[in-house]
């Protein structure tokens with residue numbers, strides 16, 4: 001069993017207040033709560049992608065989706081129809097070194113959602129998926145493993161707004177995502193994306209600016 005406490009402490013020491021709150025709010029549900037599966041779809045006007053379409057679309061992308069070194073960005077992610085499916089598929093691929101591999105598999109999935117409640121729900125969905133997978137497979141992990149998972153969820157699963165402004169058919173600016181709640185009020189602050197390096201002997205993360213082109 002790997003103890004991740006030191007890494008967690010170090011990463012959390014750089015967290016903003018909002019991220020610390022997000023960290024503390026992550027919980028395991030009894031079961032996944034996806035609106036497309038009939039949970040909390042009360043808004044009526046939002047369409048969440050049903051499982052069979054998610055499956056077909058991911059199949060169309062191909063096996064690259066299972067490669068943990070390849071990054072995935074879900075820019076309007078809702079409660080996680082795509083991210084939960086992809087993470088489940090990636091977990092199924094792991095043959096050994098479960099702790100490190102499951103962290104790596106998560107660390108290259110990036111998710112943006114402008115609705116705070118939905119991004120919170122999505123973090124809980126991913127956390128629930130992983131916890132239930134671990135129980136089912138009887139893998140032993142230290143509690144600090146789950147804290148590191150929460151760190152990745154707080155950094156990679158971002159409450160933000162994807163740039164949708166257009167000028168002459170081109171996207172304005174070069175930033176991928178703006179921080180919420182500021183963006184809601186028209187103040188566009190670009191969010192840097194976390195890049196993780198995870199091994200048996202070290203866990204490191206640094207933020208990098210992302211350009212569309």
Ligand SMILES: C[S@@+](CC[C@H](N)C(=O)[O-])C[C@H]1O[C@@H](n2cnc3c(N)ncnc32)[C@H](O)[C@@H]1O
Pocket residue numbers: 036046047048049075076077078079080081082112113114115118160161162163164
């Ligand atoms: C129709 S839902 C689909 C959610 C998910 N991709 C799925 O397939 O189930 C679209 C989501 O995108 C979010 N959204 C729309 N425009 C956005 C933007 N510019 N930046 C971030 N999120 C956005 C909405 O809040 C909503 O949750």
